[in-house]
Amino acid sequence: MAPNSSSGAVVMDANIVVLNRGYDQTFQTREQSLIETLAGYGELAVSFSGRLESCYSMDLCRASGIRIRAITLDSPTRSRKEVARAKRYCQRYGIEQRVIKTDEMIFCDHLRHLNEVIDPVRYICHLTALETDWSHLPMLLPAPVEELQEYLRRFGSLPTNTLWLFAKQGMTHRDFRYGFNKRQLGRWGKSAHGCLSYRFSDPELVERRHLRMVDMAEQMLADMGLEEAQVFFHTLADRATTLARVRVPAKLRAQAFDLQPDILTALKSTAFDLVTLDMAAEEERQELVV
Numbered sequence: 240m241a242p243n244s245s246s247g248a249v250v251m252d253a254n255i256v257v258l259n260r261g262y263d264q265t266f267q268t269r270e271q272s273l274i275e276t277l278a279g280y281g282e283l284a285v286s287f288s289g290r291l292e293s294c295y296s297m298d299l300c301r302a303s304g305i306r307i308r309a310i311t312l313d314s315p316t317r318s319r320k321e322v323a324r325a326k327r328y329c330q331r332y333g334i335e336q337r338v339i340k341t342d343e344m345i346f347c348d349h350l351r352h353l354n355e356v357i358d359p360v361r362y363i364c365h366l367t368a369l370e371t372d373w374s375h376l377p378m379l380l381p382a383p384v385e386e387l388q389e390y391l392r393r394f395g396s397l398p399t400n401t402l403w404l405f406a407k408q409g410m411t412h413r414d415f416r417y418g419f420n421k422r423q424l425g426r427w428g429k430s431a432h433g434c435l436s437y438r439f440s441d442p443e444l445v446e447r448r449h450l451r452m453v454d455m456a457e458q459m460l461a462d463m464g465l466e467e468a469q470v471f472f473h474t475l476a477d478r479a480t481t482l483a484r485v486r487v488p489a490k491l492r493a494q495a496f497d498l499q500p501d502i503l504t505a506l507k508s509t510a511f512d513l514v515t516l517d518m519a520a521e522e523e524r525q526e527l528v529v
Contacts, residue, residue: 254444283307448510456509460502467487
């Protein structure tokens with residue numbers, strides 16, 4: 240292990256990287272800024288799809304103390320799981336919600352792959368004006384910066400009376416997922432192979448913040464198509480430096496090998512000091528002959 244003279248970072252083995260310790264503090268500062276900005280509106284209509292991005296935005300709206308009116312579009316292209324999650328969330332927190340059903344094929348992402356699509360935001364605004372008395376309220380769109388850029392590329396301009404506060408703060412898909420898990424909303428929808436599965440015989444022996452770190456790391460891997468990946472938590476000899484060891488089953492090793500740079504980049508936001516991707520094949524277990 241040796242310091243890198245140009246960056247000041249510690250250079251370790253090829254599959255271990257030192258993470259950005261300032262990420263979490265920067266994220267918290269930006270999150271607080273968003274909450275304060277939201278608090279200035281008093282009342283908002285929120286496009287609430289039930290996706291992680293929407294759940295996180297609703298959580299910040301609740302933290303700001305404003306009155307929330309949720310609009311959920313129920314179309315043939317919308318995931319049943321997401322619509323159900325949106326309903327459960329609003330029931331859980333007593334949020335007024337209107338679920339608007341439509342037979343139109345509305346696509347809110349992957350727009351670049353389609354030739355002719357309905358403008359999803361203007362369509363939601365149109366239905367809101369027809370079916371509610373909320374059209375006078377600004378509508379919050381909980382979209383990350385990637386979706387804002389793609390929307391502008393496809394449709395040219397933003398509809399009037401819409402707010403894209405998260406995207407304009409530079410929030411990415413990864414930031415949304417980080418914030419979602421950090422605020423412990425994983426119970427509204429998470430991977431079956433998530434944190435607290437089979438690895439901790441007694442979770443009380445592991446600090447809660449470390450469990451959250453593992454959960455966030457596993458959620459990110461699941462988002463990348465590695466749902467069966469497991470993240471093991473370790474502390475090094477100094478009892479302070481934290482290490483995330485990522486293990487994937489044999490059937491996913493080729494995929495994980497190709498995704499190494501993406502995996503290491505994605506896990507930089509989980510607050511581990513070090514990350515290693517375990518690509519070594521496990522020894523075959525010898526069954527006992529009785």
